Structure formats: C-alpha cells, structure tokens
Amino acid sequence: MSPATKRTVVITGGGTGIGAATAELFAEAGHDVTITGRREEVLAAAAKRLGVAHLAFDAADPAAVQAALDQLPTGIDVLVNNAGGNTDRRRPPVAAGDLAGLADGWRANFEANVLTTVLVTEALKPRLADGARIVTVGSVAAKQGSGSYGAAKAALEAWNVETARTLGVRGITANIVAPGVTLDTEFFAGTVSEEWVAGRVATAFNRRAGTPAEIAQAIFFLGRADAGHLTGQVIHVNGGVHTAR
Template structure:
C-alpha cells in the first residue's frame, strides 16, 4: 500500500491517464479528489472506484474552481500529499494559421491553469513541509513536431516549471517531477490514431518498441514518482515513450 493514508488530487481524473492513475492509486491506499470539466464522467469514475473518492467538477482555468477543489479536498480528507497535474488539451494547426484564441486555449489549460492549482496546493504543502507533485507533460516538451506549436511550447514550459518548483521547494521536502509520455491510447488521441496508415508508419520509424503506451503504463511511472519510493528524486523529466526520444 504505497499511498496508504495519503490524499491525492488528480486533474483530468475521469478518463485516460488520469483515471488510470486514480484506479492504481486507489488500490495503493490513497484517498482521491478527482477534478475535471466533464461532470458525468467524473462522477462515474468516482462511483466505479468506491470509498474515499471525491469528485469535484470544475474548470482548471478558473481560480474559483481551483480554490473550491482545494477547499473541498481539505474539508473531506484534511490534507493534500500528492498533486497529479494531468489536465490538458491538444491542438494542431500550422503556426502561421493559428488563431489567437486557439493559442490562448492551449496555454490557458496546459500551463496557466496548472499554475493556478499548483500555487494553491503549494501553499498547503509549505505549511506541512511535505509533498510530491507529478506533472503529466509530453515528449513534445522535449522535442518538437510540426503543427503543434502551442502544445510544444506549453509542455516545454511545464517541464521548466517543474524544475523550478523542485529547486525552490526542495528545502521544504516538496518534490516536483514531470512525466513525458509518447503516444498513449486515450480518448484524446483517438481521432489521430484513427489514421491507421500514419500510425503504422510512426510505430515503425519512431517507436523502437513498435507500439504505443497504455494509460496504465504511464500510471505506473506516476505512482513511482508520487510515492516515497522516489523520495530522493526531484526535478527530473522522465520520458515514458517506448524509446521515441532515444532515436
């Protein structure tokens, strides 16, 4: 029970990587606060998991929603030990055709919203002088691909934010690490993965393991960084990419 008696906030907790983390963390004894914009999916996820799970619908780009999440979590469980910053959005356009609103939407969700919640949780962790923050970033924070400029930028900045937190708050026993998955078989990537010919080409030329990740495989890495098993690991940016960034 690697997370026994620990409280974990997971954003984007209703589906995909977020729910895979929730399921695994719950099995390891965690009390969970799941946050996301899709209320029904979030409630269904909480019901499926059972006891010690709080579903809090909200928008990570809204400070009031973020404050509500933290306040309800503390009211229900009394503490926050781990934050998994998993909420995110993906957009793809040629940079010269990217509208201002489209750029802002990606950066608001992937970076500004994450900052709003992290800042709020950090204040609590500073009081307790303890905590672990795991950011679900992307290999596109390490390398760039065409037509995803806003997403590339948001994830590159997230990796640097994670390092900044690690350096600033390490003396208070607060750790911060980023995971960089490659292609993961989730709802968010489904439309892209429907292009079977393209996907086979990607597997052959860019993924040495010749397949994409399951959400559970990312969750396993997230559990390691969230738990005390990684107690001397902070500031790291860990690819979970089947060898993509080794090519």
C-alpha cells in the same frame, strides 16, 4: 493500510485515460483519492467505478480553482497534474495568415496545459504536506515539437524545475512524466488514423504505443513516500521515442 501510511492524493483530469488509470492505482493501494475535471458526469461515473471522491471545476479558470478550495482536501501528499491535452485537435485548422486565429490557438493550449497546472499547484501549495510529491504529465512533444501544444509542454518543464527548487527545502519533489503516443485516451479525439499511429510509433524502440496503465505506473512510483531524492526531472515513458532524430 494503517492511517500512518495512507496518503491523500489529488489528480486533475482524473475522469478518463491516464488520470483515471492513476487514480485506480492509488485507490487500489488504499490511499484517499480525489479526482477533478470539468465534466461532472464523467467524473461521477469514474469516481463510482474507482471508489474515490470527485470534484468538477475548470482548472484553467482562477475563480473556479479558488471556489473549489473549500471542497478539496488538506494535508495533500500527492498532487498529480494531468489536466490538459492538445486543444488544436478540437479546433478548426487556422488559415494561413490568420494571426488572430493563431494567437487564439496558442492561448488555448497554454491555458489547457500550463495554467491548469500552475493554478492548481499554486492554490494547493499551502495544503501540501512536507515531503509531498508533485507529478505533472508532460509530453514527448516538448522535445520533438508539436506547435503550440509542444511549446506548452516545454513551458511545463521549465516550471517544474523552478517548483522542485523552491519547494525542495520542505522535502517536496516535483517531476514530469512525458508520454509519447498513448492509446485508449481521449487525447486524439478521433483525429488520427491507424496509419498515422503506425508512423509515429515506428520510431519507438519497442515499436508500439503506450497505455494509460504504463504511464500511471511511472506516476505512482514518483508519488511514493520513499521516492524523495528524485526531483526536477523529466521521466520519459515513450518507448525511447524522445531520442529519435
């Protein structure tokens, strides 16, 4: 790949699952990739396997994002906002009537999914090349509802439209890829059974879950230099589940 076609790519939450699968695609295509996340050991292992750079920091912490800027690339062509997940799956259930616990849960999902995306994107805006691509991982939950997690992903859809509008004059696009049930990730944190998965994927037109590689392919396409007229969109990669009623 010539220097003129090589692109600089930053992927948050790049150590596992969809983020790692996306990093693998961009790296295999010859691009310069940096993955980020909170866990140094996980990132280092993934970076070694994929042949990419890595930087550990908490994307929901403004001070940590600011401090990371000294080590993040400049001239970024593709920013993939993948950090996030349903924090409710790692927290104890909130008792009925516990409004403080409910508020904590909603804040946790907002921070993990919205703040990680907003803070990193805002910090890197001055470093985005004209014609850059911003791709954010959303969820079918934004359409179907899933408590605070679905609400957080829905908030990202509104943010994405504003981002696409304000940066469009620079030729920068902003899109969301919305998976449904996707296995071989850390998302469910061992909290679901095979029966639960079967029930959820029964509404998919192809009657199956997705894979990280399939989601990564959609992200990779949106990150292409020649995908410049597709912006402000939510691309559903969930077997048609978003149409279920």
